[in-house]
Amino acid sequence: MGKTESVRKRFATMLEDDGIIVAPGCYDALSARIIEATGHECAYMTGFGTSASLLGLPDMGFITMSEMIDNARRIAGAVNIPVIADADTGYGNALNVCRTVREYEQSGVAAIHIEDQTFPKRCGHLEGKEVVSSSEMVQKIRAACDARTDPNFKIIARTDARAVMGLEESIRRAREYYDAGADVIFVESPYSADEFKQISEELKGIPLLANMAEGGKSPMLSADELERLGYKIVIFPVGLLFSATKAMYSLAEEIRVKKTDRDVQDQMWSFKQFTDFIGVSKCNELSQKYKTN
Known part of the structure; x- marks a missing residue:
């Protein structure tokens, strides 16, 4: 069994096992190695940090798919733990998403998340976001699931509708995206602990990812608090970047x-x-x- 296959199987097992998966954010191979060396079992490749570190630009759609995948390949190659990678909007329509999935799959990461923003996208905790129709996003998710060749390569569907259309719409979209085949659901930027709780209650039984974007719109909850609410994954995407x-x-x-x-x-x-x-x-x-x- 090769390294990539082994790492993906481990991540799939982690999703099935009890306990929350904690994934600090890395933006290059060195930060990924630091995460692994300090005992973490999973890392998250941040698009915000990738854009900042590679281009010196904000996460507002400047970074390209090829630049993101090159970074994902370097990060996955530097560590022996699963890496969850930001794949932005999938870089186009459903057909483009098929290629995006194939390229990320070949990079060696264990999972990607695709969001329902329009292009050019922006960081989920910045103002001015817009989202595509849920029907368009459903087709992207279906395309992503059909395009993967490794069933242990996980597709995470992210909705940014909370800031644009309200919490209820983001929960409705989350259900729809999960029904379309997503393995994990990521509702971006809830505004309060009560909203995190409502999301977990209304989406009970669905694996959920929480984003603890340091300094963002959401309150900073601990992994223990989120686990008690029913979340399966928590990312801390930019803490290492901001500290460095x-x-x-x-x-x-x-x-x-x-x-x-x-x-x-x-x-x-x-x-x-x-x-x-x-x-x-x-x-x-x-x-x-x-x-x-």
Whole structure:
């Protein structure tokens, strides 16, 4: 059994087992490795973070499918835990979604989520979103399910209707998307803990994903709280990105002001710590093993 098949089977088992799946957000291979190294069993590839880190641009439809899939491939290749990847709107109509699914499936991720926003889309916690008709999204979900070749590759349907059309419409759409074949349902940006509870009660029996977007529109609930409400997956999509950005910004200012960073090196990993983490010792061992005379 290959790595990808094994990881996807593990994720499928995790969905069936008791307990909530906690997936911190990564935006590159290094952040994914940090998530794995700290003992997490799942990671989430954030589109918000991918756009910010690769393009230096907001999550407002600038990033392309090929750029997202390249990032997904690097992330999935760097770790041995399941990766859930953002696939935005599926990058077009139902026919485009078929290709999107095939490309993400080949990247090695365990699951993707597709949302019912219009294109160009934007981060689910930004203003100005619009959604397509639920019938159009249903066809995208059906196309996605038909296009996959591995049944353990999971399709997560996301609805952004809460901010546009209200909670009841988002719940109605969620049921419709699940009936269309989605494995997991993702109702984006509930506005309160009571709304999270109402979603879980009205969609009881359906695997649900909760998005704890740091600083977003939803209240920050813990994984334990969400598990008690009946949620199956929780993502923390941009915490690592925001933490890294704050640290890098502070260090860059330190260098600008003092023309050195020697006074803050206690706030960094040492050269040895980082090279050990990134695998220099293992690479040196392999170099010796395959050294020519």
